[in-house]
Amino acid sequence: xxxxxxxxxxxxxxxxxxxxxxxxxxxxxxxxxxxxxxxxxxxxxxxxxxxxxxxxxxxxxxxxxxxxxxxxxxxxxxxxxxxxxxxxxxxxxxxxxxxxxxxxxxxxxxxxxxxxxxxxxxxxxxxxxxxxxxxxxxxxxxxxxxxxxxxxxxxxxxxxxxxxxxxxxxxxxxxxxxxxxxxxxxxxxxxxxxxxxxxxxxxxxxxxxxxxxxxxxxxxxxxxxxxxxxxxxxxxxxxxxxxxxxxxxxxxxxxxxxxxxxxxxxxxxxxxxxxxxxxxxxxxxxxxxxxxxxxxxxxxxxxxxxxxxxxxxxxxxxxxxxxxxxxxxxxxxxxxxxxxxxxxxxxxxxxxxxxxxxxxxxxxxxxxxxx
Numbered sequence: 059x060x061x062x063x064x065x066x067x068x069x070x071x072x073x074x075x076x077x078x079x080x081x082x083x084x085x086x087x088x089x090x091x092x093x094x095x096x097x098x099x100x101x102x103x104x105x106x107x108x109x110x111x112x113x114x115x116x117x118x119x120x121x122x123x124x125x126x127x128x129x130x131x132x133x134x135x136x137x138x139x140x141x142x143x144x145x146x147x148x149x150x151x152x153x154x155x156x157x158x159x160x161x162x163x164x165x166x167x168x169x170x171x172x173x174x175x176x177x178x179x180x181x182x183x184x185x186x187x188x189x190x191x192x193x194x195x196x197x198x199x200x201x202x203x204x205x206x207x208x209x210x211x212x213x214x215x216x217x218x219x220x221x222x223x224x225x226x227x228x229x230x231x232x233x234x235x236x237x238x239x240x241x242x243x244x245x246x247x248x249x250x251x252x253x254x255x256x257x258x259x260x261x262x263x264x265x266x267x268x269x270x271x272x273x274x275x276x277x278x279x280x281x282x283x284x285x286x287x288x289x290x291x292x293x294x295x296x297x298x299x300x301x302x303x304x305x306x307x308x309x310x311x312x313x314x315x316x317x318x319x320x321x322x323x324x325x326x327x328x329x330x331x332x333x334x335x336x337x338x339x340x341x342x343x344x345x346x347x348x349x350x351x352x353x354x355x356x357x358x359x360x361x362x363x364x365x366x367x368x369x370x371x372x373x374x375x376x377x378x379x380x381x382x383x384x385x386x387x388x389x390x391x392x393x394x395x396x397x398x399x400x401x402x403x404x405x406x407x408x409x410x411x412x413x414x415x416x417x418x419x420x421x422x423x424x425x426x427x428x429x
Contacts, residue, residue, distance in 0.1 A: 075103035190237035197237075201230040257307075257396070261300035264417075265342055268312055268351055269294070272340050275316045279324075288323050288336040295343045301419050307396055308417070311389040315353040315413045316340065318385070322357025322411060348399075351415040360405040368403065393417070 080097040105111060208223040272290060279286050316338065323336030339354040360368060369390040393401040397417055405411040 075101045075107065077101075187241050190240040193237040194234050194241070197230040197234045201227050201234070204230070257304060259302040259304050262303050262305045262308070263300050264298055264303070264308075264349060264351065265294040265296070267305060267309055268292075268340055268342060271309055271313045272316055272338075275313055275320060279317070279320050283324075286320075286324055288320060288338055291337060291339040293339070293341040295341075298342060298344045298349055301349055301417065303397060303417060304392075307392045308415075311392050311401075311415060312351060312353070314385045314389050315415075318413075319353050319355035319357070319411070322355045326357045347419050349417045349419060351417070352412055353414075354410065354412040356410040359407040359409055360403065360411050361407060365403065365405060369401070 078099040078101065080099055081094065082097070083092040083094050085091075086093050204223050204227050208220045208227070211217075211220040211223060269292065272292065276288070276290060319338045323338060327334060327336050335356075337356050339352075341350075341352045341354075343350045343352070369386050390401050393399045393415055399418060400414075400416040402414045402416065403411065404414075
């Protein structure tokens with residue numbers, strides 16, 4: 059018996075991937091019974107829903123998160139770098155402003171130091187200039203009197219006596235000229251000390267320069283404090299001759315060292331030590347291709363713990379208001395940088411201190427420049 063109808067049951071959902079079972083019944087040939095049968099059906103998902111697709115999605119998601127995080131970090135880092143650079147530039151501008159201000163302040167302080175040392179010299183200069191002026195006045199008066207005598211002798215007809223008087227007048231004029239030049243030299247030295255350094259080296263008589271500032275420093279201190287007194291000893295090497303230096307700069311260094319030496323012996327004298335005689339010794343000496351200027355005192359000496367600091371700017375052992383602390387540092391700069399020399403110190407506590415300026419001669423300076 060063929061062509062009998064059949065019924066079927068199915069849990070298949072259209073378009074949904076998965077494993078399905080198709081159950082149906084079919085008529086049994088030559089029988090009135092139905093036979094139940096089933097058929098397994100598997101529907102594969104589309105490619106975008108497969109496990110490897112989901113795996114790819116997961117990998118892409120992780121990569122996306124990774125690169126997004128990297129991009130964010132890079133963007134934040136770039137922003138932070140830009141901010142840091144801006145801060146650095148602002149900080150650099152502030153440092154530059156502070157540096158310029160510091161330079162201006164230091165220049166002003168150095169000028170103040172120069173003016174302070176000039177102030178100390180004023181009384182000494184007045185004393186020094188008074189001596190040649192006194193000679194000029196005295197010889198002028200004497201010469202004037204001699205002229206009257208000479209005229210009298212000429213009227214008498216005694217030409218021999220008139221010639222003798224004329225000779226005396228000529229000698230007096232030579233002395234007036236000498237002491238006039240002496241006064242002129244002192245004034246020029248004062249002006250040279252007060253003005254800014256030209257930085258131009260010129261042949262200079264180191265012995266004369268050192269002796270000049272020694273006497274000016276001494277008389278300057280004496281004018282400020284009449285109770286001050288000290289023995290000055292000098293020993294100048296006459297074979298030195300003239301050497302190429304900036305005279306106003308080396309003059310400042312010599313003045314500073316001598317003034318410090320006088321202050322050192324003055325401080326020791328205040329302690330009322332028995333049989334103590336304050337002494338400052340200044341010497342010059344030619345050593346090979348160098349010239350040494352030494353300033354020695356028998357003061358209290360420089361303590362070992364601060365000896366390495368004495369050339370530092372603003373460092374001073376003087377009481378507040380009695381020094382800027384720039385004297386020695388300025389001297390060190392002038393000698394070492396301006397003249398390619400050395401400024402050395404040797405000291406023994408309780409016995410005294412010696413500062414030595416070592417200056418190369420013109421020949422040695424030329425050697426250093428050609429190295």
